[in-house]
Amino acid sequence: MTTTGQQLFTMLTAEGELILELSEETFAEPTGSQVLVKMEAAPINPSDLAILTSAADFENAHYSPGKVVAKMPEPFLSGQKARHGQRLPAGNEGAGTVVATGDADQAKALMGARVACVPGNAFSQYALADAGMCLPLGDHSVEDGASSFVNPMTALGFAENAKMDGAKAMIHTAGASNLGQMLIKICAEDDIELVNIVRREEHVELLTKLGAKHVVNSSADSFMADLRAAIDATDAFYGFDPIGGGKAVDNVFKAMEQVAVAKMSEYSRYGSNQQKRMFIYGRLDFGPTILTPSYGFGWTLSGWLLTPFLQKAGMETVMRMRQRVLDNLTTTFASSYKRKVDLEGMLEKEAILDYKQMKTGEKYLVTPWG
Amino acid sequence: MTTTGQQLFTMLTAEGELILELSEETFAEPTGSQVLVKMEAAPINPSDLAILTSAADFENAHYSPGKVVAKMPEPFLSGQKARHGQRLPAGNEGAGTVVATGDADQAKALMGARVACVPGNAFSQYALADAGMCLPLGDHSVEDGASSFVNPMTALGFAENAKMDGAKAMIHTAGASNLGQMLIKICAEDDIELVNIVRREEHVELLTKLGAKHVVNSSADSFMADLRAAIDATDAFYGFDPIGGGKAVDNVFKAMEQVAVAKMSEYSRYGSNQQKRMFIYGRLDFGPTILTPSYGFGWTLSGWLLTPFLQKAGMETVMRMRQRVLDNLTTTFASSYKRKVDLEGMLEKEAILDYKQMKTGEKYLVTPWG
Numbered sequence: 179m180t181t182t183g184q185q186l187f188t189m190l191t192a193e194g195e196l197i198l199e200l201s202e203e204t205f206a207e208p209t210g211s212q213v214l215v216k217m218e219a220a221p222i223n224p225s226d227l228a229i230l231t232s233a234a235d236f237e238n239a240h241y242s243p244g245k246v247v248a249k250m251p252e253p254f255l256s257g258q259k260a261r262h263g264q265r266l267p268a269g270n271e272g273a274g275t276v277v278a279t280g281d282a283d284q285a286k287a288l289m290g291a292r293v294a295c296v297p298g299n300a301f302s303q304y305a306l307a308d309a310g311m312c313l314p315l316g317d318h319s320v321e322d323g324a325s326s327f328v329n330p331m332t333a334l335g336f337a338e339n340a341k342m343d344g345a346k347a348m349i350h351t352a353g354a355s356n357l358g359q360m361l362i363k364i365c366a367e368d369d370i371e372l373v374n375i376v377r378r379e380e381h382v383e384l385l386t387k388l389g390a391k392h393v394v395n396s397s398a399d400s401f402m403a404d405l406r407a408a409i410d411a412t413d414a415f416y417g418f419d420p421i422g423g424g425k426a427v428d429n430v431f432k433a434m435e436q437v438a439v440a441k442m443s444e445y446s447r448y449g450s451n452q453q454k455r456m457f458i459y460g461r462l463d464f465g466p467t468i469l470t471p472s473y474g475f476g477w478t479l480s481g482w483l484l485t486p487f488l489q490k491a492g493m494e495t496v497m498r499m500r501q502r503v504l505d506n507l508t509t510t511f512a513s514s515y516k517r518k519v520d521l522e523g524m525l526e527k528e529a530i531l532d533y534k535q536m537k538t539g540e541k542y543l544v545t546p547w548g
Numbered sequence: 549m550t551t552t553g554q555q556l557f558t559m560l561t562a563e564g565e566l567i568l569e570l571s572e573e574t575f576a577e578p579t580g581s582q583v584l585v586k587m588e589a590a591p592i593n594p595s596d597l598a599i600l601t602s603a604a605d606f607e608n609a610h611y612s613p614g615k616v617v618a619k620m621p622e623p624f625l626s627g628q629k630a631r632h633g634q635r636l637p638a639g640n641e642g643a644g645t646v647v648a649t650g651d652a653d654q655a656k657a658l659m660g661a662r663v664a665c666v667p668g669n670a671f672s673q674y675a676l677a678d679a680g681m682c683l684p685l686g687d688h689s690v691e692d693g694a695s696s697f698v699n700p701m702t703a704l705g706f707a708e709n710a711k712m713d714g715a716k717a718m719i720h721t722a723g724a725s726n727l728g729q730m731l732i733k734i735c736a737e738d739d740i741e742l743v744n745i746v747r748r749e750e751h752v753e754l755l756t757k758l759g760a761k762h763v764v765n766s767s768a769d770s771f772m773a774d775l776r777a778a779i780d781a782t783d784a785f786y787g788f789d790p791i792g793g794g795k796a797v798d799n800v801f802k803a804m805e806q807v808a809v810a811k812m813s814e815y816s817r818y819g820s821n822q823q824k825r826m827f828i829y830g831r832l833d834f835g836p837t838i839l840t841p842s843y844g845f846g847w848t849l850s851g852w853l854l855t856p857f858l859q860k861a862g863m864e865t866v867m868r869m870r871q872r873v874l875d876n877l878t879t880t881f882a883s884s885y886k887r888k889v890d891l892e893g894m895l896e897k898e899a900i901l902d903y904k905q906m907k908t909g910e911k912y913l914v915t916p917w918g
Contacts, residue, residue, distance in 0.1 A: 225817075228818075229817045231897050259839075262814075264815050422841060423841065442630075447631075448855075450599075451856060459845070466837075466842075467837055467839040468836045469839065471627075471834060471836065471837075474851060475829070475851030475853040476851055477850065477851050478848060478849070478851075478857070479848070479850075480847065480849075481844065481845030481846055481847050482845060483846070486846070548890060
């Protein structure tokens, strides 16, 4: 039995053209623990945009049905040399119905079930996935389950990572994001103090209504003072940042250090002994990360990715996290979407220019069967 | 019994004047495990310059015997707010003769001995030190012992830290420095592969003569290719940087990632899984640290300071390290000095403008008794 269907590919040529294109593909029969999922819903996440749109010029791109060709400027063209000429699938996660399985019992048990999965080619009418990584959705809809991996597991991962590191409070620099809103609920459930940084006054209200106790607005004149007060109140010397570029992390380290120094009785040229720990888990800002020499030597900054974290955390923790997601799929871990598009629709100019901005609360859902 | 002598103080006023001044001080009688050391030699280390000269304008300063007043520009004036108005002693380390002791046996045993110590006010004719932190120099001269703590223990600390972290190779971005030259010998003794980055072609020769196997010149057109080749040959994904500002660390992370990516069979938008680890242990460049988004998320950057490291390493390790320094004081851990100055001499314009440049191989030694 062979299955054919539409799938999206993204290719960056050495000459600087980013080509997004639908293609009729043949999907192999699942073997062993594999299942073939008829993909019915897949969110466009920031992590997908890294290869889908990156820094290419979609304002002046060439659009035709099922195909877009956009120029990639430097230094982003050279910076992605390793992918030049490679035809890459896209779409980390999604949900659909299992239509064929391999011989393993684990796979066969899923036949006909609605599942969420992380195939890496979710922008497709079909995808092969490993049964062990599939989350059976039971009575939940594919729309409820489409975003059940990336954001929920990342937000839960922050809480798990904090517990591993003995941190009882944390800062999140994108408090109003879909992930940030999940984190507010997770931290409340897990007794972790959370300082939310947002960019707009209306987001302060939004998060406060969700139960957030500490929300500071980075656009306010009092931002640094507000941030210091929140750190002082929570002892949050630990945090996560999806912005990456600019001074988002620098501001946090500065405020942390100022809080710590204010408690020192003696001046030290080396700064405080307070260890300050931040993780960058995204690149909403493609610019370089700027770290000013204003918080001594007691700080550590790391990149953070979900997959290596889950590997480090171990299978037992991962299974516990996934069960928690399933148990709270329509509450703590609910996602909402601004608009649904099919595969052709996601390659239209208006759609791309909109979803590539990654605005808070304006996520797109791809429904490959329309 | 009271002892009086000259001591250097540094003060930064809120109005932006950095004042370096000699003062006649009375030194308290040592009690308990304390000893009073007649200070005979103290090096001017980069870590001393952080409070001694910082970013002040010594070209246009006002000089008088035993006193200098220099303007501190922004943002360095505001950045050091915590020390405004504080009269700080200076001089991390030095060596001299114990002339009085407290009652503890450990202290009394040092009476009359030549010792190296880390009093924090080594630019002084006398200093109180804890006997437990003194290194008895035996037949070694005070000049041999003056620099036996900061650079030797830092260089040994890198090797110890690498072993704790399971790293068998490391990169040092200031290979030709006094500390860098020690590190070459330590790494050879401890079977740690070392990649040295230097800024001048003559330093390549210098370090090669010292037995360094991997020396790359950051001024060469082939720098990045040379660095990649050295990382590929050594598997050095771990390193230490005293520059801090600019792209010193960024270049290293980039080269590490390029080496790792070249070994990957499949492209990943998240970069390689190779963990890349760097530590900033100094601020030779006061500018901000620039981290470009060109090495994925598998990296960690920390500040590194000797004292917290030694606390973490524990007393047993520290004692072993100190013994190793003493056993190799005139070989592996030898320091050389460009010039000797007394306390008044270290406040003269010509001297300050020279030593504040922190040039390789041009360290000053302060001899408080002339």
